[in-house]
Amino acid sequence: MKFRFLKDKFFKHLMFMCIVFSISIVFLMLFGLFIRSLPILQQKSFSDIFLSGTWHPLRxxxxxxxxxVGTLWVTVVAMVIAIPLCLLTAIYLSEYAHRRVTVFLKPFIDLLAGIPSVVYGIWGVLAVIPLIRDYIAPLFGVRSTGYGILAGGIVLGIMVFPIIIQICVEVFQSVPKELREASLALGATKWQTIKHSVLRKALPGILAAIVLGFSRAFGETMAVLMVVGNVPKIPKSIFDCAYPLPALIANNYGEMLSVPLYDSALMLASLILLLLVLIFNILARLILIRVERSTQ
Amino acid sequence: MDCQSHICVNNLNVFFGKEHILKNISLKIPDKKITAIIGPSGCGKTTLLKSFNRLIDSYDGVKVTGEILVDDENILHPNIEVTHIRKKMGLLLQNPYPLPMSIYDNVAYGPRIHGIKNKKKLDEIVEHYLKQTNLWIEVKDRLNAPASRLSVGQQQRLCLARGLAVEPEIILGDEPTSALDPISSKVIEEKFQELSDNYTIIIVTHILRQAKRLANYVIFLYLGELIEQGTAEEIFENPKEEMTKAYIQGKIS
Amino acid sequence: MDRRKIEEKIFLFLMRISAILIVLSLILILFTIIAKGLPSLNLAMITQTPKGGYYLGKEGGILNAIMGSLFLAGGATILSMLISLPVVIYLNIYAKKNSKLSEFIRFSFDVLWGIPSIVYGAFGFTIMLFFNLRASLLAGIIVVALLILPIMSRTIDEVMRMVPAGLIETSYALGATKLETAFKVVIKQTLPGIITAILIALGRGIGDAASVLFTAGFSDYIPNSLLKPAATLPLAIFFQLLTPIPEVQERAYASAFILTAIILIISIVSRIITNRFSKNLIK
Incomplete structure (x- = not known):
């Protein structure tokens, strides 16, 4: 009889250890990447690393x-494409669409969230690049191979559709029905109710969804790597090639141990990526927790 | 059937999916009186109330038959413009739901929606209706503060002011005092009595004593059926139906 | 018609257009992958490993990558389950409901979820350097397990939170300990949800490329030991696409088709499981 309780106690502690271990991953990551990037931080000045535009590992x-700059460009283009489309779609799905439509659309969007980034990348190469090369760039009088920021932005924008739509729909559903009724009862149309009351109430949640989408786009590697062109120069227009941080890390892991400080530089790149994404995520999650609390 | 009163219901049936919520309801609501809809919970009181301004439209799988005449116009007719029906009726819900904006904007919300842009005119409207709901003195120095900072009782009065600001002829209340403290409830009840000189008021309540205190006319619903309607004296002193008697004596609930 | 009606009509139109655009772009992706991938697909692709000169257009297939991905994702899923099940049971049975602690734990897992896979890869690489390990199936399994840990935990957690408190209390009332309640009542009750979560995590594990780039390496052989390097499908696609030879690029499209098919099958199976088994459960 006693054994049952001992077992219960033992497993309780074991389970708690699992949690401690999981959460410690973040700190281990920060620590590990920091240790690895120490050499370059010690040997180079801040401005040499972050403000200089010359990338010559051999020298x-x-x-x-x-x-x-490249990461920011690509991410911003992606968000400019994704935000209006996702927001309008999320409003449509949660406020206007008939149940028959949502029953079909929601699983479809979930399905897309599961498609691997390499597949998005292949699609980018097959569909987006020719589109930019043959139609969009000539339209602006630019000669382009198709590879570049715009291609990366389009592919990334589509990749973040599911996450932004899913969170926005959840946020809209957490807005109490009574709030809508209060506005409708005053004679507001459905759209006025959404514009003046629902969107205002949902604003923090929408912001969080955008931040999460942004940080997803920010850290996305393979799909972007395949379509942005990977030229280490500061880009000047959206038809220029760029070289985002994640692509830099992924592309050069092979040779990084053979060039002095190269591995340290790439680990520093990972650390920067991790820090930025952590900040975005923590902010967005804190907002979402507050949204959830305020509706309970 | 001719109809002198503001609201007149003929053979109203409401279904949610397969559930028959309201069964063949026919009634007349007297003008400029307080009408109380009473009955045990789940009997369809709120559904009836929300049929009056067609808020039930927004529920999934709802089907409505029969007619509801408001000023001799059948509001269930598919071609009718709902927003102008709703403008005629102010609504108070169980819990106050201030809109996510300032106190001022809450009251100005309705008038703005209906096209009043003039700042001076809006100021007048806001002041007038906040005074009418005894809120002006309490909030006049913080009109731009978010409405969510008010106490629950104040919020409910703000919601009343917001409803009155679109100049309705009818006020609908869905258990409007059930979430309030006794003092705020008293203020709201007194307001209703004052307002009944100029407005037709319909409240849903499960508090019998509240119905006795306020109502001139009473409608008793039980499991979606209209059991009895009549003046407050008739219903409370001299109910015709056994069911009404049992409910008023607390034998069924 | 008044102005506000027109405004509503315009916005409703825009909303429909957006929804259609999003659905279309997604259908277009699937269509492109099928249209380009299917013609280049042949039996050798899925039954053979690369022969000499495969990347120059000679014979062979990508069985090494298919098996490598399945081993890797399967191993990672099992490993990750061994950690996430205890985590979720603790959260839902032992920790107090809605306490500060459980809120913090959920928050941390959500944040973990947001970390990009390339960072997991780089972190895995620093660990490998520290222990002086070479790129291997095992290293890949460990890193992918860490990557899918938050996904699996939070998905199972969402299911377990739905278990009615009354059901758990009934078990306590019969004298069961928390551990017995967890295994005999809660896990039984949430089994379809747990399987769905496992399948979602498996799909993520198969599809991820950035984290295994550093850690699992690449090999033309089907791995026969945990310490050997292993090929993975996403990386096979990536490498084949990088070659300048058109036939090999065609194979990249075919491989992308195979990968997409595997992922779609997994997610459809998980959907069927959720729909079919959730009917016999106590709500």
Whole structure:
């Protein structure tokens, strides 16, 4: 009889250890990547690393500026495409669409969330690149191979559709029905109710969804790597090639141990990526927790 | 059937999916009186109330037959413009739901929606209706504060002011005092009595004593059927139906 | 018609257009992969490993990558389950409901979920350097297990939170300990949800490329030991696409088709499981 309780106690502690272990991964990551990037941080000045635009690992020059700027460009283009489309679709799904439509659309969007990024990348190469090369770039009078920021942005934008739509729909559903009724009862149309009351109430949640989408796009590697062109220069227009941080890390892991400081530089790139994504995620999750609390 | 009163219901049936919520309801609501809809919970009181301004439209799988005449116009007719029906009726829900904006904007919300842009005119409207709901003195220095910072009782009065600001002829209340403290409840009840000189008021309540205190006219629903309707004296002193008698004496609930 | 009606009509139109655009782009992706991949697909692709000169257009297939991905994702899923089940049971049975602690744990897992897979890969690489390990199936399994740990935990957690408190209390009332309640009542009750979560995590494990780039390596052989490097499908696609030879690029499309098919089958199976088995459960 006693054994049952001992077993219960033992497993309780074991389970708690599992939790401690899981959560400690974040700290282990920060610590491990920091230790590995120490050499470059000690040998180079802050401005050499973050403000310089020259990337010549063989000459020992590691300027991150082109990569940071490239990441931002691609992510911003992706968000410009994704935000309006996702927001409108989420409003449609949660407020207007008939049940028959949502029953079909929601699983479809879930399905897309599961498609691997390499597949998105292949699609980018097969469909988006020719589209930009043959139609969009000539339209603006630019000669382009198709590879570049715009291609990366389009592919990434489509990749973040599911996450932004899913969270936005959840946020809209957490807005109490009574709030809508209060506005409708005053004679507001459905759209006025959404515009003036529902969207306002849902604003923090929408922001969180956007931040999460942004950070997903920010860290996405393979799909972007395949379509942005990977040229380590600061881009000047959306038809230029770029070289985002994740692509830099993925592309050069093979040779990084043979060039001094190269591995340290790539680990620093990972650390920067991790820190930024952590900040975005923590902010967004805190907002979502507050949203959830305020509706309970 | 001719109809002198504001609201007149003929053979109303409401279904949610396969569930028959309201069965063949026919009634007349007297003008400029307080009408109380009473009955045990789940009997369809709220559904009846929300049929009056067609808020039930937004529920999934709802089907409505029969007619509801408001000023001799059948509001269930598919071609009718719902927003103008709703404008005629203010609604107070169980819990106050201030809109996510300032106190001022809450009251100004309705008038703005209906096209009043003039700032001076809006100021007047806001002041007028906040005074009418005894809220002006309490909030006049913080009109731009979010409405969610008010106490629950104040919020409910704000919701009343917001409803009155679109100049309705009818006020609907869905157990409007059930979430309030006794003092705020008293204020709301007194307001209703004052307002009944100029407005037709319909409240849903499960508190019998509240119905006795307020109502001039009473409608008793039981499991979706209209059991009895009549003046407050008739229903409370001299009910015709056994069921009504049993409910009023607390034998069924 | 008044102005506000027109405004509503315009926005409703825009919403429909957006929804259609999103659905279309997604259908287009599937269509492109099928249209380009299917013609280049042949039996050798899925039954043979690369022969000499495969990447120059000679004979062979990508069985090494298919098996490598299945071993890797399967191993990672099992490993990750060994950690996430205890985590979720603790959260839902032992920890107090809605306490600060459980809120913090859920929050941490959500944050873990957001970390990009390339960072997991880089982190795995630092660990390998620390222990002086070479790229191998085992290293890949460990990193992918960490990557899918938050996904699996939070998905199972969402299912377990739905278990009615009354059901758990009934078990306590019969004198069961928390552990017995967890295994005999809660896990039984949530089994379809747990299987779905496992399948979702498996799909993620098969599809992820960035994390295994550093850690699992690549090999033309089907791995016969945990310490050998292993090929994975996403990386096979990536490498084949990088070659300048058109026939090999065609194979990349075919491989992408295979990968997409595997992922779609997994997610459809998980959907069927959720729909079929959730009917016999106590709500």
């Amino acid at each position: 020992g020059e590691f300027g991150f500026a082109p990569f940071i």
